[in-house]
Amino acid sequence: MHMLKIADKQFQSRLLLGTGKYPTFEIQKEAVAQSESEILTFAVRRMNIFEQSQPNFLEQLDLKKYTLLPNTAGAKTAEEAVRIARLAKASGLCDMIKVEVIGCDKTLLPDPVETLKASEMLLEEGFIVLPYTSDDVVLARKLEELGVHAIMPGASPIGAGQGIINPLNLSFIIEQSNVPVIVDAGIGSPSDAAIAMELGADGVLLNTAVAGAKDPVKMAIAMKMAIEAGRLGYEAGRVPKKRYAAASSPNEGLVTQ
Numbered sequence: 714m715h716m717l718k719i720a721d722k723q724f725q726s727r728l729l730l731g732t733g734k735y736p737t738f739e740i741q742k743e744a745v746a747q748s749e750s751e752i753l754t755f756a757v758r759r760m761n762i763f764e765q766s767q768p769n770f771l772e773q774l775d776l777k778k779y780t781l782l783p784n785t786a787g788a789k790t791a792e793e794a795v796r797i798a799r800l801a802k803a804s805g806l807c808d809m810i811k812v813e814v815i816g817c818d819k820t821l822l823p824d825p826v827e828t829l830k831a832s833e834m835l836l837e838e839g840f841i842v843l844p845y846t847s848d849d850v851v852l853a854r855k856l857e858e859l860g861v862h863a864i865m866p867g868a869s870p871i872g873a874g875q876g877i878i879n880p881l882n883l884s885f886i887i888e889q890s891n892v893p894v895i896v897d898a899g900i901g902s903p904s905d906a907a908i909a910m911e912l913g914a915d916g917v918l919l920n921t922a923v924a925g926a927k928d929p930v931k932m933a934i935a936m937k938m939a940i941e942a943g944r945l946g947y948e949a950g951r952v953p954k955k956r957y958a959a960a961s962s963p964n965e966g967l968v969t970q
Contacts, residue, residue, distance in 0.1 A: 731920025910943025
């Protein structure tokens, strides 16, 4: 399989994993290891990255093995998102940022106007920008035209586990995009992740589906396998759907009495 490329970085794994909501640090650490994910995302506002006395998950990791993708969760405006991104960059953790500007507290859907604005501001400051967006086809194109390094459309609302509710829009976004498309938010099961990859997505970012599972470690393994299978299926090219049955064995050369 081809590697996932984001800006000048390359990754074997196409699974991007969130680091929140796990029952314990130990389960979190094992799930991350078993997932074989190379990109870990976390909310900057939820981590005391400058407070030495405060325990956090990053201290337990060999950071040389991972690329960190801080996100701007909690931001309601472009200006807030930019401030959070600058804080992450000042910590020296990474120059990639997941732009997340929420516009609706009930659905947690992103604000398209503020997301565009924040992405433009951060690109001007030299960040590698990965915006979390809705499955709006035109918005995805406008973000790419700005120069973002990947598009991250949600499959369904954050943490909802509803899977892919609009595969048509996702497929339109994937078809028109010249940068990686990483399906982000709403994945609930391995089959959801596999479908996203079969549609042609370049990767899947998920958190709750693993962290909230009865056995997060097993689910991390399942998601890893589903994403690999979905990608291989996409690259292999599925057979076309037919209205009627088609015999799998040819009629020629049959043994006759």
